[in-house]
Amino acid sequence: MSVPGKERLARAALTRLTEPGDEAVGRWLRKLGAARLVEALTGRAQPPPGAGPDRIEGCRRRAAACDPAGDLAAVARLGGRFLCPGDLEWPRQLDDLGDAVPIGLWVRGDADLRLWALRSVAVVGARACTDYGSRMAALLGAGLAERGWVVVSGAAFGVDGAAHRGALAAGGATVAVLASGVDVPYPRGHAELIQRIAEQGLVVAELPPGGHPTRSRFVLRNRVIAALTRGTVVVEAEYRSGSLVTARQAQRLGRSTMGVPGPVTSGLSAGVHELLRGEAVLVSDADEVIELVGSIGDLAPAREGPVVARDLLEATAARVLDALPGSGASTWDRLARETGLSRDQVLGRLYELRALGFVERTGERWQLIGGTGGAEGAGQRAGARRGGP
Amino acid sequence: MSVPGKERLARAALTRLTEPGDEAVGRWLRKLGAARLVEALTGRAQPPPGAGPDRIEGCRRRAAACDPAGDLAAVARLGGRFLCPGDLEWPRQLDDLGDAVPIGLWVRGDADLRLWALRSVAVVGARACTDYGSRMAALLGAGLAERGWVVVSGAAFGVDGAAHRGALAAGGATVAVLASGVDVPYPRGHAELIQRIAEQGLVVAELPPGGHPTRSRFVLRNRVIAALTRGTVVVEAEYRSGSLVTARQAQRLGRSTMGVPGPVTSGLSAGVHELLRGEAVLVSDADEVIELVGSIGDLAPAREGPVVARDLLEATAARVLDALPGSGASTWDRLARETGLSRDQVLGRLYELRALGFVERTGERWQLIGGTGGAEGAGQRAGARRGGP
Numbered sequence: 001m002s003v004p005g006k007e008r009l010a011r012a013a014l015t016r017l018t019e020p021g022d023e024a025v026g027r028w029l030r031k032l033g034a035a036r037l038v039e040a041l042t043g044r045a046q047p048p049p050g051a052g053p054d055r056i057e058g059c060r061r062r063a064a065a066c067d068p069a070g071d072l073a074a075v076a077r078l079g080g081r082f083l084c085p086g087d088l089e090w091p092r093q094l095d096d097l098g099d100a101v102p103i104g105l106w107v108r109g110d111a112d113l114r115l116w117a118l119r120s121v122a123v124v125g126a127r128a129c130t131d132y133g134s135r136m137a138a139l140l141g142a143g144l145a146e147r148g149w150v151v152v153s154g155a156a157f158g159v160d161g162a163a164h165r166g167a168l169a170a171g172g173a174t175v176a177v178l179a180s181g182v183d184v185p186y187p188r189g190h191a192e193l194i195q196r197i198a199e200q201g202l203v204v205a206e207l208p209p210g211g212h213p214t215r216s217r218f219v220l221r222n223r224v225i226a227a228l229t230r231g232t233v234v235v236e237a238e239y240r241s242g243s244l245v246t247a248r249q250a251q252r253l254g255r256s257t258m259g260v261p262g263p264v265t266s267g268l269s270a271g272v273h274e275l276l277r278g279e280a281v282l283v284s285d286a287d288e289v290i291e292l293v294g295s296i297g298d299l300a301p302a303r304e305g306p307v308v309a310r311d312l313l314e315a316t317a318a319r320v321l322d323a324l325p326g327s328g329a330s331t332w333d334r335l336a337r338e339t340g341l342s343r344d345q346v347l348g349r350l351y352e353l354r355a356l357g358f359v360e361r362t363g364e365r366w367q368l369i370g371g372t373g374g375a376e377g378a379g380q381r382a383g384a385r386r387g388g389p
Numbered sequence: 390m391s392v393p394g395k396e397r398l399a400r401a402a403l404t405r406l407t408e409p410g411d412e413a414v415g416r417w418l419r420k421l422g423a424a425r426l427v428e429a430l431t432g433r434a435q436p437p438p439g440a441g442p443d444r445i446e447g448c449r450r451r452a453a454a455c456d457p458a459g460d461l462a463a464v465a466r467l468g469g470r471f472l473c474p475g476d477l478e479w480p481r482q483l484d485d486l487g488d489a490v491p492i493g494l495w496v497r498g499d500a501d502l503r504l505w506a507l508r509s510v511a512v513v514g515a516r517a518c519t520d521y522g523s524r525m526a527a528l529l530g531a532g533l534a535e536r537g538w539v540v541v542s543g544a545a546f547g548v549d550g551a552a553h554r555g556a557l558a559a560g561g562a563t564v565a566v567l568a569s570g571v572d573v574p575y576p577r578g579h580a581e582l583i584q585r586i587a588e589q590g591l592v593v594a595e596l597p598p599g600g601h602p603t604r605s606r607f608v609l610r611n612r613v614i615a616a617l618t619r620g621t622v623v624v625e626a627e628y629r630s631g632s633l634v635t636a637r638q639a640q641r642l643g644r645s646t647m648g649v650p651g652p653v654t655s656g657l658s659a660g661v662h663e664l665l666r667g668e669a670v671l672v673s674d675a676d677e678v679i680e681l682v683g684s685i686g687d688l689a690p691a692r693e694g695p696v697v698a699r700d701l702l703e704a705t706a707a708r709v710l711d712a713l714p715g716s717g718a719s720t721w722d723r724l725a726r727e728t729g730l731s732r733d734q735v736l737g738r739l740y741e742l743r744a745l746g747f748v749e750r751t752g753e754r755w756q757l758i759g760g761t762g763g764a765e766g767a768g769q770r771a772g773a774r775r776g777g778p
């Protein structure tokens with residue numbers, strides 16, 4: 001299942017012509033389709049209903065710099081791809097955003113976004129967090145990773161960065177959703193971290209390559225974090241902070257919202273406590289987070305046992321699965337040696353296999369769920385893991 | 390409305406013959422009445438149904454040292470009294486305890502327990518609390534007092550003591566519910582504090598004078614704190630601590646239960662967080678506490694306007710009310726000067742008048758609610774404020 005090239009080109013163009021999360025664009029897209037909408041917005045066809053001359057003029061100005069094929073090539077050079085709704089790799093829970101669903105997602109990294117997102121939790125919070133906040137974020141990031149969950153955040157300073165680092169350091173999977181293009185590391189001080197996430201994890205953006213963040217783009221980025229994950233944990237947040245916006249969006253989308261409490265004398269916990277006085281649930285550690293998000297059954301397969309046939313697995317995933325012992329466990333390092341795949345590739349496959357119910361992680365140990373024999377031959381397997389260009 | 394002397398004497402005797410919170414005793418008391426139960430328990434009449442010989446033997450041993458008239462005289466010498474169900478001053482919400490309702494309460498202090506308890510909140514927590522815990526307890530104690538609420542606790546080291554001290558220091562009303570007799574300061578290190586509470590506030594016990602605390606008496610004391618108040622705030626508590634017992638009892642009795650969060654890295658907040666993951670509500674300050682307990686309408690009169698006629702006020706309460714200006718506010722000190730009453734007496738009356746809806750406190754300022762004129766003459770007023778012996 002893959003989106004035709006023309007549709008993909010048009011959607012890539014739309015990510016440059018319009019702003020993320022624009023519900024008017026979402027409605028037009030639904031009615032006209034991507035290719036006709038590009039024509040309508042750039043003056044090559046009748047403007048969409050309700051689109052004023054200013055908007056058309058703005059789109060035409062942007063159209064001058066619009067080279068979707070070039071953008072697709074640029075992201076491919078980074079080892080990335082441009083995902084559209086309808087692609088096999090498209091995380092379908094994003095559709096919960098209605099007309100604010102992303103037009104497409106620019107993605108860097110080896111893993112399958114849809115599979116990873118099935119078992120993912122957002123860990124967000126203050127940029128200027130306290131030592132307590134960054135320690136808790138790192139602990140949660142590591143704890144979630146060690147239990148086979150993917151940690152999603154916004155790559156910002158403070159809580160976001162600590163959560164990503166905690167997951168990375170624990171040999172875990174993490175997704176950075178940027179408010180800029182996937183090739184524009186923001187904040188600059190996190191350039192190395194974002195590069196590392198692109199290698200071991202995934203970097204995701206609505207903006208096309210070269211896109212720069214703005215205030216409203218940060219806010220709108222948060223809805224993607226909320227929709228992508230099964231729950232959002234806020235670690236430290238002041239009143240009226242962006243993290244609370246993410247948490248409330250998660251709430252509206254029916255996701256779990258959670259907060260890590262702190263001293264009430266700390267202004268950086270005040271926003272979290274406000275959430276906790278509402279619908280959000282207090283969590284103290286990764287186990288409590290998983291207890292909560294693990295019970296939401298509609299977004300992910302059941303925890304026990306595979307949900308797809310082994311024969312449908314993509315080739316490298318099958319190779320990793322075959323390398324796991326029938327009984328007992330293996331480690332990331334050993335699996336990399338035994339499969340001949342890169343460590344980052346192995347990690348990508350392991351968390352995909354976790355989402356599909358084949359394997360589980362406990363601390364450093366990866367093992368088959370329910371002893372589904374790892375001794376079988378690999379056989380022939382279909383490779384349609386992802387529907388990229 | 391007052392309990393007859395014979396009934397009071399018998400109940401006083403029962404507080405020495407039996408243990409607090411014994412539901413079998415509660416059932417017999419309901420069936421036989423106090424005087425007949427004393428006879429039945431001490432072998433002067435047929436034993437109550439189900440009372441084994443061990444119990445009767447125990448009661449007869451205790452009966453040797455039982456001198457209820459002497460106990461009543463002893464508590465009177467301390468400026469105290471022995472309250473029974475049916476007395477005007479009996480806090481009727483204690484009846485929610487069913488058969489575990491106290492047989493009576495030994496009380497030291499000038500104020501009316503029933504009126505004070507109508508607008509009271511329990512602040513409890515760990516004995517070995519952190520600096521954060523004791524600071525929060527003191528802040529809550531002071532904050533509640535400054536908003537016209539009475540602070541109830543158990544006079545223990547740590548959170549309890551800090552809550553009492555916070556209320557006292559803010560010129561507020563506080564009630565210590567002891568697991569010993571009202572003349573046995575426990576812990577010894579809090580002898581001065583408990584003495585001060587007996588002067589400015591109230592000291593309450595189920596045990597007769599001279600009674601010493603035991604482990605089970607502490608646990609059973611907690612049910613009185615829970616039942617007496619409109620809500621219980623736990624400031625710091627480890628897993629499975631006595632404060633959690635109080636909080637859960639409060640919950641079962643339909644009272645508000647609240648918790649002050651802290652760092653999840655602190656074992657002394659773990660018990661509170663456990664509560665907060667259940668039914669308890671997170672609170673950060675006195676305003677949030679009052680927001681919650683203030684909305685429980687069945688235990689206390691509405692907040693605005695008096696609920697009894699001025700003419701029914703006891704004489705000193707009427708004098709304090711008359712000393713309040715028709716518009717504007719006065720202070721504790723000024724009211725003491727103007728009424729010629731002691732400071733402690735004035736404080737007692739002010740919180741009684743607060744419970745009755747005549748006055749309100751904001752910070753240091755006391756004023757009439759809704760400008761009910763303070764310029765009227767005092768006139769003749771009934772003095773049946775309390776139904777002691």
